[in-house]
Amino acid sequence: MISRRSLLQQAGFASAALAMSELPGFAFPGEWLHSQEEVVPFTDVPENFTTINAQTKRVSGLDLRQLNAFLTPENNFFVVAHYGVPTVDAATWKLDVRGRVANPRSYTLDELKKRTRAQRECSFECGGNRAPAILNRMIGNARWTGTPLAPIIQEAKPTADALEVVLWGADEGEEQIRTEKFRQNFARSMTLNDLAKSDAILAWEMNGQPLTAEHGFPVRVVVPGWYGVQNVKWLNSLELSADRFMGRFQARDYVTIMGRQNGDKTEWVETSVTKIRTKSMIATVTRRPGGALSVFGVALTDGTPLKSVDVQIDEGPWVAAKIDTPPNPYAWSWFRAEVPAPSAGAHTVASKAT
Amino acid sequence: MISRRSLLQQAGFASAALAMSELPGFAFPGEWLHSQEEVVPFTDVPENFTTINAQTKRVSGLDLRQLNAFLTPENNFFVVAHYGVPTVDAATWKLDVRGRVANPRSYTLDELKKRTRAQRECSFECGGNRAPAILNRMIGNARWTGTPLAPIIQEAKPTADALEVVLWGADEGEEQIRTEKFRQNFARSMTLNDLAKSDAILAWEMNGQPLTAEHGFPVRVVVPGWYGVQNVKWLNSLELSADRFMGRFQARDYVTIMGRQNGDKTEWVETSVTKIRTKSMIATVTRRPGGALSVFGVALTDGTPLKSVDVQIDEGPWVAAKIDTPPNPYAWSWFRAEVPAPSAGAHTVASKAT
Numbered sequence: 001m002i003s004r005r006s007l008l009q010q011a012g013f014a015s016a017a018l019a020m021s022e023l024p025g026f027a028f029p030g031e032w033l034h035s036q037e038e039v040v041p042f043t044d045v046p047e048n049f050t051t052i053n054a055q056t057k058r059v060s061g062l063d064l065r066q067l068n069a070f071l072t073p074e075n076n077f078f079v080v081a082h083y084g085v086p087t088v089d090a091a092t093w094k095l096d097v098r099g100r101v102a103n104p105r106s107y108t109l110d111e112l113k114k115r116t117r118a119q120r121e122c123s124f125e126c127g128g129n130r131a132p133a134i135l136n137r138m139i140g141n142a143r144w145t146g147t148p149l150a151p152i153i154q155e156a157k158p159t160a161d162a163l164e165v166v167l168w169g170a171d172e173g174e175e176q177i178r179t180e181k182f183r184q185n186f187a188r189s190m191t192l193n194d195l196a197k198s199d200a201i202l203a204w205e206m207n208g209q210p211l212t213a214e215h216g217f218p219v220r221v222v223v224p225g226w227y228g229v230q231n232v233k234w235l236n237s238l239e240l241s242a243d244r245f246m247g248r249f250q251a252r253d254y255v256t257i258m259g260r261q262n263g264d265k266t267e268w269v270e271t272s273v274t275k276i277r278t279k280s281m282i283a284t285v286t287r288r289p290g291g292a293l294s295v296f297g298v299a300l301t302d303g304t305p306l307k308s309v310d311v312q313i314d315e316g317p318w319v320a321a322k323i324d325t326p327p328n329p330y331a332w333s334w335f336r337a338e339v340p341a342p343s344a345g346a347h348t349v350a351s352k353a354t
Numbered sequence: 355m356i357s358r359r360s361l362l363q364q365a366g367f368a369s370a371a372l373a374m375s376e377l378p379g380f381a382f383p384g385e386w387l388h389s390q391e392e393v394v395p396f397t398d399v400p401e402n403f404t405t406i407n408a409q410t411k412r413v414s415g416l417d418l419r420q421l422n423a424f425l426t427p428e429n430n431f432f433v434v435a436h437y438g439v440p441t442v443d444a445a446t447w448k449l450d451v452r453g454r455v456a457n458p459r460s461y462t463l464d465e466l467k468k469r470t471r472a473q474r475e476c477s478f479e480c481g482g483n484r485a486p487a488i489l490n491r492m493i494g495n496a497r498w499t500g501t502p503l504a505p506i507i508q509e510a511k512p513t514a515d516a517l518e519v520v521l522w523g524a525d526e527g528e529e530q531i532r533t534e535k536f537r538q539n540f541a542r543s544m545t546l547n548d549l550a551k552s553d554a555i556l557a558w559e560m561n562g563q564p565l566t567a568e569h570g571f572p573v574r575v576v577v578p579g580w581y582g583v584q585n586v587k588w589l590n591s592l593e594l595s596a597d598r599f600m601g602r603f604q605a606r607d608y609v610t611i612m613g614r615q616n617g618d619k620t621e622w623v624e625t626s627v628t629k630i631r632t633k634s635m636i637a638t639v640t641r642r643p644g645g646a647l648s649v650f651g652v653a654l655t656d657g658t659p660l661k662s663v664d665v666q667i668d669e670g671p672w673v674a675a676k677i678d679t680p681p682n683p684y685a686w687s688w689f690r691a692e693v694p695a696p697s698a699g700a701h702t703v704a705s706k707a708t
Contacts, residue, residue, distance in 0.1 A: 163545070163547070163548070166623075177611055177622075177624070182611065182613075182622040183620075183622070184622050185621070191517070191545065191547075193517070193545075193547060194517070241625065242629075243625035243626055243628055244598075244625060244626035244628065245623070245624070245625060245626075246605055246609040246624040246625055246626050247623075247624050248624075251600055251605035251606070251609065251624070251626075252605070252606065255600040255605065257531055257536065259536075266537075267539070268531075268536040268537070268538050269520075269599070269601075270531070270599070270600040270601050270602075270605070271595065271597035271598060271599060271600055272597055272598035272599075272600050272605075274597055274598065275596075275597075
């Protein structure tokens with residue numbers, strides 16, 4: 001459940017009339033986008049909120065209030081780069097497949113591009129995406145082009161004891177581990193079982209263009225339905241391992257602790273961030289002619305069909321939203337709900353998805 | 355490779371003539387045990403070395419120099435209890451099978467005991483067992499009796515998304531996680547794949563006796579071929595999980611960092627402690643009539659047949675040891691090698707196993 005405060009007595013600026021951008025494969029009717037209705041401003045947006053990085057002039061995320069396209073443009077798609085953005089030379093780049101395999105080998109970019117071509121349209125968010133902290137800007141939906149990952153692993157012939165594949169990036173930094181410092185590369189792993197069940201690809205294009213440096217040029221992993229951290233950028237090695245990989249981004253960061261009740265006891269469980277948990281996010285609230293509010297937003301899942309989105313003002317009744325679900329289960333859905341006009345003043349609008 | 359220093363010019367005490375204790379299932383010939391030969395003392399044993407805890411009067415590990423039985427007696431079998439030893443009432447104890455299962459259920463101790471009875475004779479060591487630090491005393495070989503774990507999981511009918519089983523113990527303590535403190539129970543997990551391939555049991559007997567409190571009364575897990583940490587004591591819950599469990603003893607402690615060379619780069623890889631890595635440990639060195647040294651010790655694997663053990667004095671040639679391998683692949687093997695007499699003075703004796 002995501003909660004936003006909206007200052008309903010103020011209805012400052014109207015949204016710009018926004019042209020629909022490229023909507024290939026799934027065309028939203030106009031009603032899903034900002035209308036000419038009066039936009040109700042949110043009170044939870046800090047004065048200095050911006051998605052533009054002043055130094056790089058790049059957009060570092062999606063301002064959901066401006067959501068107007070089903071595919072998120074590259075420069076509105078959030079970037080997290082724990083060790084900065086490395087420069088990789090595509091001409092000398094290669095991908096090593098190694099470790100617990102009978103047939104280790106390397107691929108050049110050209111060799112990868114000669115393999116089966118696959119597209120994945122999927123939305124993902126950062127494991128740390130939260131409304132209060134960063135206004136849910138760490139989310140996007142894009143079309144990725146590359147080649148399926150599972151066959152590359154299969155062709156390497158994992159040995160019987162291979163448990164998982166470690167996805168190694170070219171980006172590196174120094175990590176304090178107990179009493180010593182070690183230079184390490186970014187890496188994530190996934191079990192071979194999870195990989196076999198996934199539609200993961202090695203991607204070299206985003207929205208029809210070669211990956212930019214920020215998004216992992218020349219090749220990144222895209223695992224539809226998983227949190228962003230699994231989509232390793234600047235990939236240069238696939239390592240089959242008999243042991244669980246326990247690097248920083250697998251076992252220390254991107255670990256969630258959640259409390260749950262078991263009888264009269266609260267149990268605290270730490271688990272790894274992997275598949276996306278169903279979530280809805282409110283993008284805009286507008287006032288319709290007559291005063292009712294129209295709440296618009298996006299919801300995403302791990303590929304499981306979205307059942308419902310409901311919207312609520314303060315502690316009022318939950319109102320079912322209309323959902324437009326794209327044919328591709330990994331892309332986000334947009335939703336819109338009409339709720340009765342509340343009294344003047346500050347209110348909280350919330351949404352929940354199942 | 356394990357290295358020990360032995361002060362060869364001193365030949366202080368002879369080992370006591372030790373009667374062979376119970377050797378059921380696998381009888382070692384007398385030659386494997388301490389003979390009347392002169393014992394060569396090790397110089398790496400601290401003055402204050404003892405396996406007896408002064409406060410509890412309990413033995414907290416095996417003094418390998420005294421190794422004289424194939425099965426390690428309960429009070430010589432090492433104990434690690436991160437949150438102390440809890441008192442569990444067997445009359446009210448139950449084991450919950452829960453989480454991502456279609457058929458959750460609970461078992462009393464009597465109900466477990468009515469299930470298929472299974473024995474596992476296996477040796478395991480602590481993931482932190484090291485010659486320099488703790489003189490390899492965190493090792494033992496015992497016979498455990500209980501019931502196979504995998505069928506209990508199968509009968510609970512894991513849902514399609516169940517990835518692993520979390521083994522929860524009754525012992526608990528407070529953990530600092532980022533900025534907050536949480537009360538947590540000891541727990542480890544293993545993938546359902548690993549579980550299916552393993553001979554894991556839920557054990558309530560050790561060497562033919564009910565478990566003592568220190569060894570996990572009333573029920574602990576025993577996973578043959580895995581490090582000690584996996585053998586969760588005071589077990590009270592089996593939780594099927596769709597996510598990787600990342601508690602302290604899975605993801606922060608019992609994580610190994612190892613360097614390896616990849617071209618001109620050293621890669622540091624962190625992995626989880628799971629299956630035992632093949633290892634040999636020297637127990638005693640004796641001087642034979644004529645001056646040659648007889649090096650005696652144990653080796654263990656994850657169940658993979660032991661191929662060889664070799665012994666070396668200083669940087670001299672490796673000498674193949676004679677190995678007596680028990681029929682059960684999970685139990686330790688004992689080895690003995692004869693090496694030529696070195697010059698008087700301090701020397702290093704080492705062994706390696708494959």
